[in-house]
Amino acid sequence: MNIDLSGKTALVSASSAGIGLAIAAALAGTGAETIVNGRSKEAVDRAIGKIRETVPNAKLQGVAGDLGTRAGVDQFVKTVPGTDILVNNLGVFGPGDLFSSSDEDWERYFQINVMSGVRLTRAYLQGMMDRKWGRVVFLSSESGLNIPPDMLAYGFSKTAQLSIARGIAKFAAGTGVTVNSVLPGPTLSDGALEMVAEAARKEGMTPEQKLNEFVLATRGSSIIRRAASTEEVANMVVYACSMQASATTGAALRVDGGIVDTIA
Incomplete structure (x- = not known):
């Protein structure tokens, strides 16, 4: 399968390291003009340098900003007013059960893991629908299905992403825009x-x-x-962003290594 996204722009939130960096590099390798994001210019510049090591001719733009806050998203959208592909990768994780997680912990997971994707999608979806083509991907987790009791607030936030992505996919029905979730495991x-x-x-x-x-x-x-490797997760995301995935929408695409023990 030859995935060619030349002529498309792709934004990957929190793409200066980890899974986000692997996704940005993979999308750049398809020819998409890729917007790399991190909280600092230094982190973004390092990421761009790493991507160019494997994709020397990559079309890259670096935009620093904290997308875990409403003010950060508002400022970011002023710099990047539109995109064809949006990968909502920003997220945080950590331990915490019902008793050890404070109200502030729950709010932090909600604002960063859930609302960052809501705000970015709200900013870019209309343009995609007007152009009759677009891709939105939420990076959820197998923990959104197998809720870990010792990472309860995190698991909740990942389940919320699944619900939101499904609802937005139905909202964008018939427009040529697909909206999916990708569920990595460890x-x-x-x-x-x-x-x-x-x-x-x-x-x-x-x-x-x-x-x-x-x-x-x-x-x-x-x-x-x-x-899994970050590249293995990125492969699934790139497929979901591809022209070839035009009939895949409203889906929860698992790249969990088979952890979720179900045939559906």
Whole structure:
């Protein structure tokens, strides 16, 4: 399958590292003019340099801004007034059960993981519908289906994304705009590797080994028996953004390694 997005613009929120960076690099490799976002200019510049190492002729634009706040999104949209492809990748995660998560924790997950995508989609969807073509992807998680009791607020935010994406897909029915969610499982992202780095050091393991051990210990239904790479997640996102995915909308596309134990 030859995915060619030449002539299209693609915005990936929080794309200066991790899964977002892998998605931005993959979209740039399809010929799309890709907008790289991070909270600081330094982080964005580093990301652009990394992408150019693998995609030397990439068409890239870097725009710094904190898209986890309404003010940040408002300012960002002034700089980037339109896009053909929107990947709502921005998100935070961490431990916290019902008793240990404060009201402030719940609000933080809601504002960053949920409202960032709502605000960006609200800003760009009308233009896509007017042009009769567009792609919106929300980066959810298998935790949105398998709600982890020790990451409750995070799991809630990922379930909310699934609901929102499905509703927006139905709102955009018949316009040529597709809206989907992609659900990674544990992934070898910068954030996940950093989370296990100290435990890995104490046990004489690499962070990659520790994360794979985590998968086996806590996600026993995993079929691939390991964490996914960021590139494997990016591949699914690029498909959802492609011309070839024109009949895929309102879907929850799992790239969880088979963790969610269902045939549907």
